[in-house]
Amino acid sequence: MSCRRFRSVEVKSVHVTMASRKTAHPNRATADKYSVLLPTYNERENLPLIVWLLVKYFDESGNNYEIIVIDDGSPDGTLEVAEQLQKIYGEDKILLRPRATKLGLGTAYIHGMKHATGNFIIIMDADLSHHPKFIPEFIEKQKEGNYDLVSGTRYRGNGGVYGWDLRRKLISRGANFLTQVLLRPGSSDLTGSFRLYKKTVLENLVKRCVSKGYVFQMEMIVRARQLNYTVGEVPISFVDRVYGESKLGGNEIVSFVKGLLTLFATT
Template sequence: MMFNLNIVVFYASGFAASILLSICIFFLATAKQYPIIRRTKREKCFVNPSTGQVLEFPSLKDECSLDLSVIVPAYNEETRLPSMLNECIDYLESSSTSYEIIIVSDGSTDGTVNVANKFSERIGTNKLRVLELETNRGKGGAVRLGMLSARGALLLFADADGATKFSDYLKIENSMRNTLKVTGSVRHMAIKLGIVIGSRAHLEKDSIAQRSIFRTILMYGFHALVWMFAVKGIKDTQCGFKLFTRQAALDCFESLHVERWAFDVELLKIARSLEIPIVEVPVNWTEIEGSKVTPVLSWIEMAIDLALIWLRYTIGAWKIKAKYD
């Protein structure tokens, strides 16, 4: 009986190893080491809703001409977007910051584009531009194309639901200044490397009290997978309030492969590989109804993505562009 069991284990191990080897060979043969960033002619332009004029977006590789770009990925967000934009614009208008907001409609089928264009008409395309993607790319794909179209020295991506309030932005910017040891103009930070991410980790105790045991287990399981497969030492990888210097955004988003929910984790993994400083700052956060994340399915998808991110980078199927330039 023991002999038979040993044979079963031997053949099962060999079978598992051959499957893993086949997967690795498949990824090496089919994967692109660097991402191919596809963008249609229409997606390279924005429309001035007041005049109908079609203008081309600038490139992230150009020199900055503003202090701050706010990138807002939006998929069917006609209901939640107005309150978020009102709060964002009120805050930025009361500051001395020169800014732009880029709303990236990720193949929306509702009135998201119309809502965003009304705001653009109100404050002008110098301050608010709409990037309309012809097909749904996923949140990561939408954020990347918005980033690559930005003019700011600092680039912030913020969720369209307004769960994180813009009153916390000053904390994020000050943390970036302290990390990079920069005083004076924000634009001095453009060519430096730094990332500051909003964190909800300090709210975890309260949120656990309101969650079911099952959802709590899923949350801890996801944290464990992030620690094992991607980045260690970051308590909240998924908060939609992250600030990049212009150079850090260019280095990270040019190498980003994952375009859906797990893109935040890959971004931070890329940043760690490039030795870009990453700082977490606690932010206020309120859960807003209408989330596109389905608790079980989205976490399963992210878990699979995390394992595949680790495997592809480990075997060299994916590489980081800036690291090898």
């Protein structure tokens, strides 16, 4: 199936979902609201699908939500796609908070949180590697133990990684192993970026974190443990991106090792 034809199917699916949303969920919770932060860069192919899935699982679970798209000047037209999605789903559900250029993941979260109206924040990748079907499990887990944050783990229970070659698996496993040995954070997946936070907790952690890139997610867990925040885990299936290219390269690996050693020396 060609990309053009596939996008046509996406649009039809989106309109079907929109029609189904006209009837409010009878059990929709009003006390809590979940703000999903979606930093994007060249994700025009993936964004319609991830938004459709988010809307589907939030509507089915009856939880109140908003999706905040933080596009960092994507040259592929990601923002234009986001604008179309906003027209379909409504400005109350799709918030566009673009930036002119790539400024880093941590600053993207800070930027998104300034506009978030939920008391819980969900961070995830927009490339379909994180499936929204796990979000109701995150919410259930958080309520179960009143956790300050809930992290998706690829390395516990039924979690797993699919679509990676041996090199990527070794890098991820090695990074988590080194982190466990050096920092003993008490969590099984330090480099994952699919998490649910209490908004106040995320705001506090972001202020304290100094790392960038892939080390940022690891430092968030380490700092959370230092501050005695409670951390729950939910096993997830991680699937390599469907469209686009991975942003993990040699420079990111070197930066990760440097960041890990710096964090070890300062914590």
